[in-house]
Amino acid sequence: MSTIEVLYEVSDHIATITLNAPERMNTISRAMLNELSAALLRANEDVAVRCVILTGAGRAFCAGLDLREAKPGNTSGIANDNSTRTTLDLRNTPPTVLQAMDKPTICAVNGGAAGYGMDTALGCDIRILGASAKLAAAFVKRGVVPESGGTWFLPRMIGWAKAAELIFTGRTLNAQESLDWGLANLVVPDAELQATARAMAAEIAANAPLAVQASKRMMRMGLNETFPDHVHHVYLQLLPLFKTQDMAEGMRAFLEKRTPDFKGL
Numbered sequence: 001m002s003t004i005e006v007l008y009e010v011s012d013h014i015a016t017i018t019l020n021a022p023e024r025m026n027t028i029s030r031a032m033l034n035e036l037s038a039a040l041l042r043a044n045e046d047v048a049v050r051c052v053i054l055t056g057a058g059r060a061f062c063a064g065l066d067l068r069e070a071k072p073g074n075t076s077g078i079a080n081d082n083s084t085r086t087t088l089d090l091r092n093t094p095p096t097v098l099q100a101m102d103k104p105t106i107c108a109v110n111g112g113a114a115g116y117g118m119d120t121a122l123g124c125d126i127r128i129l130g131a132s133a134k135l136a137a138a139f140v141k142r143g144v145v146p147e148s149g150g151t152w153f154l155p156r157m158i159g160w161a162k163a164a165e166l167i168f169t170g171r172t173l174n175a176q177e178s179l180d181w182g183l184a185n186l187v188v189p190d191a192e193l194q195a196t197a198r199a200m201a202a203e204i205a206a207n208a209p210l211a212v213q214a215s216k217r218m219m220r221m222g223l224n225e226t227f228p229d230h231v232h233h234v235y236l237q238l239l240p241l242f243k244t245q246d247m248a249e250g251m252r253a254f255l256e257k258r259t260p261d262f263k264g265l
Contacts, residue, residue, distance in 0.1 A: 006035035007057070008042065013050040013205040014198065015043040015103075022058025027066040028116050033093065040097045047264060050205035050212070052101075053197050054124055055108040061133070062117025095149040098123035099220075102213040104204050108197035109133040110190065114172075119148035122157070125216070127183065128197050129175040130190040135183060136172040156223065158182050208246040209264045 007018040019026040107124035114136035154163035178184040253260035
């Protein structure tokens with residue numbers, strides 16, 4: 001009987017997406033690749049969702065691509081023989097979907113995040129690591145490059161020199177090293193990982209969702225534009241926000257010294 005390789009659950013405006021192949025340490029199979037992209041797109045389009053938590057079942061977040069399906073010259077994990085060939089649209093692979101999402105994403109990294117798993121974690125906005133978590137950039141040890149975003153993310157996150165050191169050596173960082181290098185927001189005891197991620201997601205979800213999503217769009221655009229262009233684009237984002245019920249509620253709540261009740265309208 002086939003297994004659902006990606007679990008999806010929504011409660012209290014938080015979507016929890018769980019890689020669900022613990023018997024193989026959540027290595028990315030063809031089915032998981034497609035299911036993860038679909039789950040991320042679903043969360044991004046669901047107006048009830050204000051924050052997304054991505055995590056893994058069992059003792060690892062994701063140990064990379066499922067090498068049983070990979071073949072030489074095929075870095076997607078999609079078998080390339082004629083009998084099982086799958087057309088892969090790179091615009092809809094998980095790292096690309098993550099980069100384009102407006103909903104905030106938190107990766108709760110339990111255990112190892114290696115290769116594709118590390119890049120997927122880097123694609124999230126916030127990373128919270130359990131104490132036993134590890135980030136393994138072992139691509140060059142397998143004769144490949146970070147195929148899922150690492151060469152884009154790492155220089156921006158930690159600077160050229162540190163990114164070069166990590167990618168060229170294929171080094172594995174433990175949780176504390178990941179925090180020291182600036183790749184993790186928090187490191188917590190393993191038993192507290194999910195609760196900590198959910199608490200942060202709840203804090204985000206309590207804010208005006210349209211404003212949070214617009215802020216993320218602006219941050220993403222700001223990576224690749226001049227300051228004058230960015231200021232103009234921020235102004236264009238503010239215009240529709242001025243007309244929202246949530247902005248009016250935020251102002252009223254401030255004046256009335258109470259917690260706002262945002263509706264996403």
